[in-house]
Amino acid sequence: MKYQSQRVAYWFFAVCMLLLSLQLVFGFIMGFAHMGYDGLHSVIPFNAARASHNNLLVMWLLAGFMGAAYYIIPEEVDREILSVKWAYIQLVALVVVGVTAIIGFHFNWWEGRKFLEIPRPLDYLVVVDVLLFIGIIGGTILKAPKKTTTSLVLFFGLLMMALLYLPGMINTDSQTHDSYWRWWVVHMWVEGVWELIMGAILSFLLIKLTGVDREIIEKWLYIIVGFTFLSGILGIGHHYYYIGTPKYWLIVGGVFSALEPIAF
Ligand code: HEM
Structure with missing residues (x-):
């Protein structure tokens, strides 16, 4: 690792792995439900498990891509990330939105559109979060000595x-x-x-x-x-x-x- 700020990537990857594990848990819940073992149905109905399974996939993929960008960009353009503090804020915000969405699915707060089940108010927060990420990465490249x-x-x-x-x-x-x-x-x-x-x-x-x-x-x-x-x-x-x-x-x-x- 050439730059200190690249360490941010570690936490994005950790979150990525955590979300993937959670996706697998929901996968097993559905698998067992298909076999007739649906004891958790009253707490985690099939539709909530399926929406969580699909959306966790999108979330860990995004977290992984973001972590990769925070690792690769500094080394490629030869400078530290524009703001490490904002990168952490961006990660925490992503996790908060994701967790809220997963909890929401269990209370029937969802849009019912495969992979995009996240309810509209949370969509806006996702957009803000991703724009913040783009701002940090874009700013880093813009101020860098080389591209x-x-x-x-x-x-x-x-x-x-x-x-x-x-x-x-x-x-x-x-x-x-x-x-x-x-x-x-x-x-x-x-x-x-x-x-x-x-x-x-x-x-x-x-x-x-x-x-x-x-x-x-x-x-x-x-x-x-x-x-x-x-x-x-x-x-x-x-x-x-x-x-x-x-x-x-x-x-x-x-x-x-x-x-x-x-x-x-
Ligand atoms: C132990 C691991 C896993 C188990 C037991 C599992 C189980 C399941 C089950 C039972 C369904 C069907 C839900 C239904 O009947 O509607 C499903 C759907 C799905 N799974 Fe998994 N899954 C696992 C891992 C994964 C992973 C790693 C990914 C992707 C990286 C993934 C992506 C999907 C997708 C995209 C669907 C929806 C397919 C569709 O409706 O078109 N699953 N999974």
């Missing part, structure tokens, strides 16, 4: 992760439109944005672990970004078809989805 392709791709991925949470908050009375926007969040995240974050993390690890020239690795990173956009954005079409949009989306979505593994 690398890896750090910029990571930052752009994280920024898009924040922006693409917003379509899920568009209010509509139509089930179809709601499904459309929900898919924007879920699909653009997994097939458009995660690859940028994953690609940048992979690039950092390969440079550190193998000693291969940064230029070579980062050239491939550009190719990953290109393939991700080419395949991911149109690949979303297979979901469009199933919510009632015209038939051509099936072929467009099918062909471009099939190209998605190329980025990996």
Whole structure:
């Protein structure tokens, strides 16, 4: 570890592991319920366990990405994190929102939209929290003496992760439109944005672990970004078809989805 402030990442990873463990607990509760052992039903009904299982997955993933960014960015751009205090505040706020949401699910306070069950007032808090995170990371890069392709791709991925949470908050009375926007969040995240974050993390690890020239690795990173956009954005079409949009989306979505593994 080159910079003291990178230590923040440790707590993000610890929270990440804790949330993953909790997700597994809810997974077992559901597994047993499926087998007929549903003794906890009055306290943890199946729908609450399922919403918790799915949303904990999103939360630990976010905590992991954030921890990775707090570790990688200082080393990539050669300076300490903009504010360690605010990074800790941001982590605590994330945990508070997450715990409130999980408790809320057990009292039927949820939106019933898979992966985005978090109730609307808490959505706003998630947005504030993620913007704070983006501000800290963006500020660190802006004030740094150098900028690398890896750090910029990571930052752009994280920024898009924040922006693409917003379509899920568009209010509509139509089930179809709601499904459309929900898919924007879920699909653009997994097939458009995660690859940028994953690609940048992979690039950092390969440079550190193998000693291969940064230029070579980062050239491939550009190719990953290109393939991700080419395949991911149109690949979303297979979901469009199933919510009632015209038939051509099936072929467009099918062909471009099939190209998605190329980025990996
Ligand atoms: C011991 C570990 C786990 C157990 C026992 C478990 C159990 C379950 C069960 C029983 C369901 C079905 C719920 C239903 O019938 O509606 C489920 C759904 C799901 N699980 Fe797990 N799970 C585990 C780990 C994980 C992990 C590690 C992940 C992801 C990283 C994950 C992601 C999911 C997702 C996304 C669904 C929802 C699938 C859908 O409805 O489309 N699970 N899990």
